Amino acid sequence: MSSETVRGRLTDGELSPQRVAGLVAAVLLAGLVLWGFAFPETQAGRFVAILTDRSTLAATLRLSVPIAFAALGGIFAEKSGVINIGLEGLLIVSAFGGVYMADVTGSVWMGLAAGIVASTLLALLFAVVCIEFRADQIIAGLAIWLIALGLAPFASQVVYGGPNTASVDTVDAIVIPGLSSIPFFGALFSATPFVYLMFGAVAASWWTLNRTSFGRWVNASGENPKALDTAGVNVTRVRYAAVLLSGVLCGFGGAALSLSIGQFVGSGSTMVNGKGFIAIVTYLFGNYNPVGALLSTMLFAGLDALQLTLQARDVFAVPQPLVRTIPYVTVIIVLALFGRTRIPKAAGEHYESGDE
């Protein structure tokens, strides 16, 4: 009780514990970077060299693609009031669907389309179960994940005789001449089409959510569905559209993941390996803002790219398994310090239009 009030006073004031801790962390990081620039031969110097290496940015972008798409999908669904924790499952089916169609037709773009269709169909199932039959959204979302986790390796088993598919062609990077030779940021202009699609999707999602009437309906459907209903907009249809849109976006992400490797790996937790769940964290951390979600995705993916390089170059005298946990530990710390997520009021609740 008393600690509550102390806490309240502290958070009201200028120097909340969160801010102090954040400030300390920022100062420490800045110090490390400055130290690295000043003394390039030290550990800190090598660390900064890796941090500012253009290949680190390139790796970050590639690793971000599936997570960012899934996060965008999650934003639409949850903003409309349907919590979609089945993102992982949508990624899995689209990863398989993409490679299968690319294998059959020989075209990466047909593969991408098939991945989107597969994911959208599964999202439709989720939407029908949640909206039409009023199932608990969390349980239905888990079911979507479990269905995909069984379905995709099974389909691969039927077609390819094992949980892993055959190899298909991948797409080459699109290099923009001139811009791609800029140090560090040049990686932005020499990337696969999927990376450009990701940026396009983030911009389009932001615009849709903030500048179109559909975006306002989605917001209202998650915040105050009754008001939306009163205004004469069909809440059910808005929610269907939002969930299907999350299927489309996840389809891009999953297909991009498998098509950039050219194979679907379905054993264990499949090649998606938790990226859908990371996506949930990133959009919560980004507070349902597509741009925020992209930035937090890139933070996580960047740390992941960084740890792979740190291991290889043996920069810090730390055992490799510990280096590998850097992204997770950092994300937890950042989340604890800066995370201020405001969940849509009606998220997770079924809405039924009142009788006439």
Added chain:
Amino acid sequence: MDRFDRRTFIKGTGIAGLVGLAGCTGGPTGGGDNESGGGEETTTAGGDTTSESGGNETGNESADGGSSGGSGSDVNVGVVYATGGLGDGSFNDQAQQGIQQAESEYGISYNEAQPDEVSQFKNFQQQFASSTDPNYDLVSCIGFLQADALSEVAPQYPDQSFQIVDSVVEADNVASYVFKEHEGSFLAGQMAGMLTTSSFSAGAGSTNEEKVVGFVGGVEGELIGKFEAGYKAGVKNVSEDIQVQSTYVGSFNEPSGGKEAALSMYNAGADIVYHAAGNTGTGVFQAAQEQGAYAIGVDRDQSVTKSSYQNVILASMVKRVDTAVFNAAEAVVQGNFEGGSVTTLGLEQNGVALVYGQGLKSDIPSDVKSEVESVRESIISGDISVPSDPSNV
């Protein structure tokens, strides 16, 4: 408060879901699985010579024994694969090749189980061991991750013969087969070290000025450590100046991680990366192709199983899992199966070997090949001792 409720709920249901998942994946798939196992040959084992005839047979019952021209033995083997599953182009596919060889030579029958999770091993092992129709004369457990489960299961079925590949289980009814991966990896390191210090260009890649090579591992542990140790020692045998970068991705099923790990090495000047990472290694090959550099495969001749990467795969450190599986099946057929024995397959027994890639073998300079051969003989004769722990390199 609302937010907290939801998070705990997600956590709780997540755990419940995982438990449910572990429970509902079912038992070994019998004949149906065998059929698809036959189909698998067409997709992954393209140019494979030894097992094609076995692979074409899709059934598993008596018709097989007759048509395969073997001695028509009624021995029945249950195979529990490692979690990578069939189609990994390496470990499991090779185990399957061994059992198919036994099928065509001795007319044995077999059933397969492909677990996705470590937690399912015990279940599959027990189902094979307790089955009476058909009764399994041997249960082959592929992969070191099965050791814990098998050390519990084996004593429960004292009359059942088990085989474990890649680990040792101390029980009277288990025959253990282990490999000296470090010996084969030493040869891979020797070759990589010699090529990175010379100017070599063939296929889709070429070596550079920098004296850097790389190693990508799946999951840290004693087993993958043997690959890393042997490889590093082999590179150092060429020259102490060559830097070996090593990264563990933390999963055998994460090709996107393997690709980034390898790209980071290639960008740092590495021109040859050796992987011991199962499916994760596919990403390494892809990175090599993108960067115009080379990779070394593992477990099986991956220039055959992953033929689209033939132009960057210099060689593969082949682990004859098929020999281990075949030998155990053969021992059961001939009635001389020895429970409790540990068979170690090294360079000397041809249990491990460095096999040059199909696409590049004619381009690799003959002085490299002859040096690798003489190192191989020195290891067999004991003149070179290969460390099995990376911290001893």
